[in-house]
Amino acid sequence: MSLLPSVGLFTTLCLLYGCATSPITTAQQREAYLQQFIGQTSQSIQANLDLSSIDYQQVQSPALDNQTLTYTVIRPITIPAPMAQNPADIDSGAVPIQITPRAQSYDVNLQCKIIFRLENNITKSVHYSGRTC
Template structure:
């Protein structure tokens, strides 16, 4: 999943054009996930089954692991709380409208993003890890 940062630039002319530039880069959670899972490449499937702690990267396992001669396949979810912006009275400056960034449950949506984490095996040893699904 990529984190997007955007910068808006308003060109004040008689047209009043607004330009927005965005850049995409991996979020810290994606980097941490990749680093954590890469440590299992080169390990046996038995080791992975007994030592992988998905909670360390904020994932929860759904069901049992699908194990074949060629892969270990974990179906996982990642709970995410999406805040609902609430406009407040502008008290922080002229024309400013602060958004409520506190995330009580009544002001947010709780969703569970689902995907698969797959350890590819050769001779019962993980040779790589990949992700399947759009929400990993």
């Protein structure tokens, strides 16, 4: 009997579980939210942008120059670290060790930059730097 199919199934289940514990907004929802700021001034964006509504946390003050308004953000996600139990231990009457939920996962902060391109202080487009946006 090959162990490879079992490992593949286990990996797939872990990935699906990881997706279930990720933030709830999709990339399309984040994109749609940020696109609504095109045509607005940098001051309007700074006053109205709510990064937490799209699962981002701002890590520093926005950087503003004549051509761009740049936000450096992180998107925290939790990645599960499943622990397999040995069925022989359960059948033998061994008491399973209780593990706290924190020990079964680890947190990762994915960092990226949101860049609003400006012309005469009016946003013309929004771009991203980093693959985690």
